[in-house]
Amino acid sequence: MNATANTFRVATYNIHKGVQGIGPARRLEIHNLGHAIEGLDADIVCLQEVRKMNRQGALRFARWPDMPQADFLAPEGYTAVYETNAITRHGEHGNALLTRWPVVRTSHRDISDHRFEQRGLLHVQIDVDGRRVHAIVLHLGLIKGSRVRQIAQLRDFIDREIPPEDALIVAGDFNDWGARMRYAMNAMGLRDSSDLRGPPTLTYPSRLPVTQLDFIYARRFAPAACSVPRGPIWARMSDHLPLLTDFVLPHS
Template identity: 80%
Template sequence: MSEPSEHPANRLRVATYNIHKGVQGVGPVRRLEIHNLGHAIEQLDADIVCLQEVRKMNRKAAIHFPRWPELPQADFLAPEGYTAVYETNAITRHGEHGNALLTRWPVLHKSHRDISDHRFEQRGLLHVVIEVEGVPVHAIVVHLGLIKGSRVRQVAQLRDFIEKEIPPDERLVVAGDFNDWGARMRYAMNAMGLRDSGDLRGPRILTYPSRMPLTQLDFIYARHMSVTECAVPRGAIWARMSDHLPLVSDFSL
């Protein structure tokens, strides 16, 4: 699929991207990609960018890479004029990482919920309310677990959060790395009134692995907005920056 076209004023462009903590490769061939990711995110020209595996800090990586940014990754990646919102999901021996949201629209409110299903995977959802042309739009960034049972329970927690915290008549976007092989969580998301670009019935959307995409793990769901276009940027530079490709959807307002 090609990159998304220029979007008119009555469209909201949403992107989701698992950035793999800004580092690719293993062992002595590890390389820092955070600077390339900054340029790439700017090129997406999205109103809302939902990011997963974002490092707030990592002492070991900061020593290993001379060009490690002094800013937390969410702030470093935010294009000029954007607001960065970050919440930690996991605290490790050397630092912290979690979900982030970047937006060119004013941020009204943020909250966070721990949705960890077991102690080996620390997961959370980041909720941000954004004002778009005077209207509130709720955005939730998620990164679900690797085990199917965990994902089922985490989607149930997501539903509980939406029912309690978000008015049913307001616009909502839920985006992130669902780790959802075969789009099995789509039925539960649809039951909440949330639809994704799969409803376009177009070509298959493949986001993982980036070098040779075989499946879709990354999704953007929405309610009270209609998806009009969906794209996955491709090419050598996108394949090297992360193990995931970004997903970009345009919605009609």
């Protein structure tokens, strides 16, 4: 467990399918991302735009991993959970969760709002020192109306699948310029961990971040600190920066 015995760390990161650049300048960043994710030392890592397989990438890059990206990125001792959101011409990609704690069960829900954007919700129940903790990883749509309807689907899923007394984390790329979804999330009893007094937690675009698109919400956990790693190394690996939050574990 990270930091002190009564705290743990959650990270969310859109890894842009492990590849950066356009056209002939495209470069493979998945190996650098592996080292970076290990260095975050997070107990739960929520990932978006993770490739299970991609035939085009495997042909283009000699060092393309011979395993799904979620398994490749999982540090030693972590469990990787992956679910496909989108099936494309050359492969498939989706959300993933990496954790150093035992995974109890997993589920997935398609929350696509229209046929041009395939989106999903990954739910993982984790055993944290005997405590039942739920984590949901999602990647919301680019259109505001889609995001509103997808948050409504999220609320329906939580109401049906997660007991109200259980601890819950919801993290991912919300595509939420101006944190407009914060009010709907608060109405579910979920609080934005980056809504703390301190420097802004801007995550996009990574080279010169001007807004926050990535969020970590929680209920029954108190956030202790929130941060965003920055610098040239982080700027080259993805178009997003990771968001980190340290939470205080409630007494059992």
